Amino acid sequence: MSAAPSPDEGLTPAALAAKYGLAVSGARPSLGAYVKQLWGRRHFIIAFSQAKLTAQYSQAKLGQLWQVATPLLNAAVYYFIFGVILHASRGMSKDVYIPFLVTGVFVFTFTQSSVMSGVRAISGNLGLVRALHFPRAALPISFSLQQLQQLLFSLIVMFLVAIGFGNYPGMSWLLIIPILLLQLLFNTGLALIVARAGAKTPDLAQLMPFLLRTWMYASGVMFSISGMLKDRPEWAKLLLQINPAAVYMDLMRFALIDGYGAAQNLPPHVWGIALGWAVVFFVGGFVYFWKAEERYGRG
């Protein structure tokens, strides 16, 4: 050690640090301080999510038009396969089935893409994590917000389809706002959880599409759970219906589609369940992510 002035001679590094009030670099802040830091970075979080969204289609000739065209094409493909070829509508009239399918696809895609971008939120942005200081939760949160903005474009398509099949805007459409907020909380929580897992095991990004596809088929995106499981025991139907993806999907359909019966399609206490999933996942995911804050960025 070079020329240390005499009063500090013989102090251990830790004692020296304590004497002058130095803090450990890269230590995890307390949960309260972490939330505060994150709030301080809110403009960055929003700007980053918007930048990602714009960058997505910036090389395409049609540009931002793809934001609307992509979900529309998706819906058309699913309709062709499940509506026309497989007849998954099971007794639902066309006027109900098409908006039912489109709503399901868009709402599930919201969760699906939040999880997919969450898995890569840290492992795909190591450069950023190793170069700049910011609470790392900013990344998965920002990606979830990006997916929300993407969904808002899909909503335009969703409204057009709903109106096209005779469901006119009413008071029930206002329910979309709380539903989306709850789903956003749920998605963000889930994204935070998989972001931590994906930071430790990047292989999850390869595995995730299969898990998500299984989840999609089990959640009744293309078919009505109560229609499909008519002859099965009640508990099996209930189990599928209270899974978070199905809850948010069915609530959205209930809000948008007139002929979508609430009685057989929604589980009891559906709003309570929707709120419960959102709070449990968001709070749990946030704390889980924060617990490893100081370890993100290790190769």
Place this chain on the structure above:
Amino acid sequence: MAEQTPERDLVRDRDPRPTVIADELHIVYRVNGARTGKGSATSALSRILRRGDERGVRKVHAVRGVSFVARRGEAIGLIGSNGSGKSTLLRAIAGLLPAESGKVYTDGQPSLLGVNAALMNDLTGERNVILGGLAMGMSREQVKERYQGIVDFSGINEKGDFITLPMRTYSSGMAARLRFSIAAAKDHDVLMIDEALATGDRKFQKRSEARIRELRKEAGTVFLVSHNNKSIRDTCDRVLWLERGELRMDGPTEEVLGEYEKFTGK
């Protein structure tokens, strides 16, 4: 040692307050799938099946037990051959790379000068200035305030309205200039500069060197990684010499550089 204030006044020219303390710092990188030379699927599978403490992971011990104390007002150069752990050490001091063992204590938030990772090539220069500023932790007002300064400093608009074009359309020199301008727009407590920042044409190099000097004056402590012994001599009063992740020498610039030049055979 309760009364420090009179003491501090006496030694104004050599302020004793430490800003960075590294205590037996070890940094280990873990590299997935690099254990054997073969990268085939079967060898990956056999790695997984063969149980060990950490399967298929190779460890690179980049920094081995480095300790030093940096004080306010010091400008410290980091030298050593390629791969000796200089950049890794800087990142660890900044708290960006978790330490395997040992600790780094800092006063305030050390920051690396650089913002490249936050910028997106598909966005316009304009939006990148804002995004980069926010990413470095500036407030929206600060970014707005400094926006014009950043654009003017970069000189991007000298040849027409380039700032409203996506960054991928820039020449590499232009992009480097804009990146430097964004990074240099913020003032720092403990500033760390990783070599070869002054890029671009001769005119811009002069301008950026001047800006680095300015930043240095504002910052409490400066770390500079460079392979250019001249710029180390110009800038630093103390030099740390790293070799294979170990601190080989720590002392006044001339002394260490003399030994280093003997070592490298200059």
